[in-house]
Every structure is written in C-alpha cells, then in structure tokens.
Amino acid sequence: MDKDKWNQILLLGAATLGFIGLLHYRKSQNARKAIRRTTSQVRQIEKLEKILNEQKAIEHDIQRGVRAPKMLPPPEGKVFLNPLLGTGVKQDINSGRAFLPESVFNKVGGYLVADNVFSIDPASAGGSILLVKGSPRMEIVMNPKNVKAAIVTCGGLCPGLNVVIREIVMSLHFNYDTTEIYGIWNGYSGFYTEGFIKKLTPHDVVDIHTLGGTILKTSRGGWNLEKIADCIEERGFNQIYVIGGDGTHRGINALVEEMERRNLPVFIAGIPKTIDNDIPIIDKSFGFDTSVEEAQRAIDSANIEANSAEYGVGLVKLMGRNSGFIAMQASIANRNVNVCLIPESEYELSGPNGVYNYILERLKVKKHAVVVVAEGAAVSCKDEKLVMPGTDASGNPILYDIGKHLRDGIVKYCKEHGMNITLKYIDPTYMIRTVPANSGDKVLCATLAQAAVHGTFAGFTGFSVGCVAGTPCFIPIDLMISTREGKNSLPGQRRVDLEGNYMWWRLMASTGQPSFINEVKELN
Ligand SMILES: Nc1ncnc2c1ncn2[C@@H]1O[C@H](COP(=O)(O)OP(=O)(O)OP(=O)(O)O)[C@@H](O)[C@H]1O
Numbered sequence: 001m002d003k004d005k006w007n008q009i010l011l012l013g014a015a016t017l018g019f020i021g022l023l024h025y026r027k028s029q030n031a032r033k034a035i036r037r038t039t040s041q042v043r044q045i046e047k048l049e050k051i052l053n054e055q056k057a058i059e060h061d062i063q064r065g066v067r068a069p070k071m072l073p074p075p076e077g078k079v080f081l082n083p084l085l086g087t088g089v090k091q092d093i094n095s096g097r098a099f100l101p102e103s104v105f106n107k108v109g110g111y112l113v114a115d116n117v118f119s120i121d122p123a124s125a126g127g128s129i130l131l132v133k134g135s136p137r138m139e140i141v142m143n144p145k146n147v148k149a150a151i152v153t154c155g156g157l158c159p160g161l162n163v164v165i166r167e168i169v170m171s172l173h174f175n176y177d178t179t180e181i182y183g184i185w186n187g188y189s190g191f192y193t194e195g196f197i198k199k200l201t202p203h204d205v206v207d208i209h210t211l212g213g214t215i216l217k218t219s220r221g222g223w224n225l226e227k228i229a230d231c232i233e234e235r236g237f238n239q240i241y242v243i244g245g246d247g248t249h250r251g252i253n254a255l256v257e258e259m260e261r262r263n264l265p266v267f268i269a270g271i272p273k274t275i276d277n278d279i280p281i282i283d284k285s286f287g288f289d290t291s292v293e294e295a296q297r298a299i300d301s302a303n304i305e306a307n308s309a310e311y312g313v314g315l316v317k318l319m320g321r322n323s324g325f326i327a328m329q330a331s332i333a334n335r336n337v338n339v340c341l342i343p344e345s346e347y348e349l350s351g352p353n354g355v356y357n358y359i360l361e362r363l364k365v366k367k368h369a370v371v372v373v374a375e376g377a378a379v380s381c382k383d384e385k386l387v388m389p390g391t392d393a394s395g396n397p398i399l400y401d402i403g404k405h406l407r408d409g410i411v412k413y414c415k416e417h418g419m420n421i422t423l424k425y426i427d428p429t430y431m432i433r434t435v436p437a438n439s440g441d442k443v444l445c446a447t448l449a450q451a452a453v454h455g456t457f458a459g460f461t462g463f464s465v466g467c468v469a470g471t472p473c474f475i476p477i478d479l480m481i482s483t484r485e486g487k488n489s490l491p492g493q494r495r496v497d498l499e500g501n502y503m504w505w506r507l508m509a510s511t512g513q514p515s516f517i518n519e520v521k522e523l524n
Pocket residue numbers: 154155156157187188189219220221222223244245246247248249250251252254273274275393394396
C-alpha cells in the first residue's frame with residue numbers, strides 16, 4: 001500500500017475515534033446532567049415530610065370545586081421519585097423507565113374543568129367540577145419494589161379486557177420496576193378461592209392483546225367483602241386494579257371503606273368496563289366502538305336477507321340492558337336500519353302508529369325492512385306488559401326476550417293482515433362482545449391502564465380512570481356511582497338523552513321512523 005493510502009486510513013481512523021469520543025462525551029454529559037437534576041429533585045422531595053405537594057394542593061382546592069379521589073399518605077413515611085423521570089431521551093433500551101421529561105408530569109393544581117362535559121344530577125350540581133388529571137406524577141407514594149399488585153376482571157365480557165390487563169402488567173413492570181404482580185382468577189370470588197391467585201409476568205401477557213375475552217376469567221356474583229378484604233390483608237396486596245362495570249365499582253367503593261376501617265394502606269383503582277357505554281362522566285367506555293363495529297356484520301346480514309326475499313324482514317337484537325347506545329350507534333353507522341327500538345324511547349307495538357303496522361305499511365311499499373332492537377327495550381313497550389323473569393347472580397334483572405317477542409309478533413301481525421313475510425332473526429349478542437378490541441379501543445385501553453397505574457403510585461385510591469373531553473382523569477368512584485346522565489337514569493348510569501343529545505335525532509333522521517305512539521300530542 002502506498003503512503004497516501006496509509007495516511008488516508010489513519011485519518012479516517014482518527015476521525016472515527018474522534019466522533020465516537022464526542023458521542024461518548026455528550027452521552028456522559030447528558031447522564032451527568034440528568035443525575036445532577038435528579039439529585040437536586042431528590043433533595044427537594046426529601047424536604048417533604050409525609051405528604052405530597054399535590055395532596056397538600058388538593059386539600060386546599062377542594063373548596064374550589066375539585067372532585068378528587070381519596071388520597072393516602074406514603075405508607076413508608078417518605079416520598080419517592082417517579083422512575084419514569086428522565087431527560088426525554090430513552091437511555092436504556094431494556095427498560096421503559098427514565099425517559100419522560102419533566103414537562104409531561106402533572107402540574108400541581110392542573111385540573112380538568114368538566115362542567116360542560118357531562119351533566120350531573122341537577123340536585124347535586126353546584127357549579128363547575130374540576131377533575132384531577134390522569135397523567136404521571138413526579139412524586140410517588142411508594143417504592144415500586146415494595147408494591148404487591150393484584151388485577152381482577154368482573155362482570156360481563158367486553159372487547160379490550162386483555163389489552164387493559166396486559167398494559168397494567170407492562171406498565172408496572174417496565175415503567176415502574178414492580179415485579180410482584182398477581183392475577184385474581186374468576187372475578188371477585190377469586191380472592192378467596194384456593195388456587196385462583198397467580199403471578200403474572202410480561203411473558204404471560206405479551207400476546208394477549210390480540211385475544212377477546214379475559215385471560216383472568218370473569219364472573220357475576222361472588223361478592224364477599226370480609227373474605228376479599230382478609231385476602232388483601234393476608235397476602236399484603238397494596239395496589240389493586242379492578243376492571244368492571246357499575247356493580248364492580250360499587251364493590252370497589254365498599255372495599256376502599258373496608259381498607260380504611262382496617263387502617264390498611266391499599267391503593268385501589270377501577271377501570272370502567274361495559275360495552276353498553278352506560279357509565280356516566282367518561283366520554284366512552286372501552287370496547288364500545290369495537291362492539292358497534294362488530295354489530296355491523298349482523299345488521300348487514302339482516303339487510304341482505306331482507307332484500308333477498310319478497311316481503312323480507314331482517315331483525316337484529318343487540319346488547320344494551322338499560323341504555324340503548326349500542327343499538328342506536330350501530331343503526332346510525334349502518335344507514336340501512338328502518339326501525340330501532342331502545343329502552344329509553346317509549347313505543348307501542350299495536351295500533352295504527354305502532355311498530356307492527358309501521359313495518360307492514362313499509363313492506364307494502366318497499367318490500368323489505370331492517371329492525372334493530374336493544375335487548376333491554378321491553379321496558380319501553382307501552383301497550384304490552386313484558387315482565388322480566390328474575391335476576392342474575394349479581395342481582396341484575398334477567399331481561400324479557402324482546403327479540404323473540406318481536407320476531408313472533410311481526411310475523412303474526414303481517415299474517416293477520418294478509419301478508420306472508422320472510423323474517424330472519426339474528427341474535428349476535430355474545431359475538432359483539434367477544435371479539436378482540438379494534439385499534440381505537442386498544443389505544444383507549446392502554447391509556448386507561450397506564451393512567452390507573454400512575455394514579456395508584458400518585459397516592460390516590462377509590463378512583464376510576466376515564467377520558468373526559470379526551471383527557472384521562474382520576475374520577476372519584478363515589479362521584480361516578482352517584483352521577484346520573486340522561487333522563488330517568490339511576491345513580492351511576494348513563495342513558496340515551498332523547499331530548500338533549502342530538503344522537504337520537506340523528507337516528508330518527510337516518511331511519512325515518514316515527515314515534516310509534518298512537519296518541520300523538522298536538523304541537524302548540
Ligand atoms: N352493590 C354492590 N356492592 C358490591 N359488589 C357488587 C355490587 N353490585 C355488584 N357487585 C359485584 O360486582 C361484580 C360485578 O357485578 P355485575 O355482575 O353487576 O357486573 P358489572 O360490574 O355491573 O358489569 P356489567 O356491565 O358487565 O354488568 C360481581 O362480583 C358482583 O357481585
């Protein structure tokens with residue numbers, strides 16, 4: 001090799017070494033900066049006694065209308081720095097820690113104003129409500145190494161349950177460095193059933209987000225406060241994540257009070273779950289959108305059946321025990337639905353303006369009809385008494401089967417009026433809640449799960465997580481289970497608002513359906 005070539009190689013080598021050295025220097029400078037900053041924050045935080053800055057602020061801001069969940073002082077008598085705090089650059093590819101810049105953490109005193117977002121019972125409405133935001137906190141109440149967490153799913157299935165479970169495990173493990181994570185099998189009763197508490201690792205949950213159902217299994221009934229609280233105390237769980245609907249949340253509330261009575265520092269978070277979308281305050285419950293999407297397949301089939309027969313009727317029954325959100329939303333989305341019946345909107349079956357006659361008249365002209373009914377719509381039938389046959393293990397009413405009632409009633413009415421129709425009845429009830437979550441719901445599930453973990457570490461208990469006006473918030477469970485949304489709703493319930501919410505009017509506009517009430521009031 002000639003001299004020039006050697007010189008070139010030497011120069012290139014020197015340049016490369018210089019570049020590596022520069023990178024190394026910058027990295028170590030950054031690390032030093034981060035350590036300097038972290039150390040000063042530790043010192044600052046060590047100055048605190050036994051209460052977080054946020055807790056102090058909230059105690060003061062409650063007079064301003066802040067509806068904050070209960071807060072517990074740090075069980076170990078000191079405050080810790082959130083392991084997520086970093087420089088905004090991920091330093092270590094093997095962990096999910098130390099990459100959030102300070103700006104991402106919740107500012108003390110930063111609340112979400114929720115007065116125009118949801119309507120609360122006018123009797124208890126006292127001006128605007130401020131909700132605590134669900135982002136991570138720089139100060140946390142526990143050393144993550146001393147956390148022993150339990151996750152449980154209760155009530156009916158809902159798309160996205162496995163995504164929430166996965167994300168709680170991943171967030172605890174990777175973001176907070178907590179490894180003592182347990183799954184409680186089969187709902188609340190798993191707390192006191194031999195062999196139903198099993199350790200969960202990231203490996204156990206890594207692929208479950210692609211599956212419907214819940215790997216932890218779920219159940220109704222089985223609520224036993226004493227036994228559940230004994231298990232928590234004996235096993236030393238100090239963070240509990242409960243995924244469930246309104247019944248489940250009432251359970252959380254009772255459990256929080258029991259922990260208080262026993263003087264146990266246990267942080268309990270709820271993640272609201274219901275495909276019915278009937279939980280108040282939050283924008284939307286996870287799994288709802290997926291169910292509405294899945295319902296399209298049933299309605300499309302009903303439409304094809306109806307259009308492929310002379311005088312064809314396609315009838316679909318969808319879930320919605322007390323609230324008709326799924327039926328309403330799925331009908332609006334589909335655009336081919338001619339009649340939609342929900343629990344909130346009264347109707348009569350017989351008479352000239354009744355449902356049966358409307359379908360008959362429509363068949364005479366259009367030759368086909370598509371009908372969607374919410375499973376709870378028997379309660380809004382005004383001219384027939386359709387009695388519920390009993391209650392389930394959790395005390396929820398077992399619904400009168402309005403789908404079969406309509407199926408038989410429509411065929412009979414048309415026959416009596418000289419028309420032989422072909423009616424196809426589709427009941428996709430369980431199919432729409434057992435599918436895996438769609439992408440939008442997966443994002444929502446992950447957001448809620450992470451928020452729940454941030455909330456327990458921030459020292460809150462007895463709270464539920466939900467997006468309100470798009471912002472994740474920590475909602476006190478007593479507020480959630482006492483708030484009514486929509487006319488004739490019970491505490492803790494959201495129902496379709498026929499008058500105030502334009503969705504029902506959109507439904508009427510897209511189906512073209514009348515009121516189905518025979519005696520129509522004259523307009524003034
Ligand atoms: N008022 C209550 N207090 C304590 N626990 C309750 C209460 N109501 C229900 N539970 C318990 O919560 C669990 C779930 O309740 P439920 O079956 O009513 O489902 P849910 O949470 O309302 O969800 P879904 O929307 O699927 O109905 C059950 O174990 C039930 O026993």
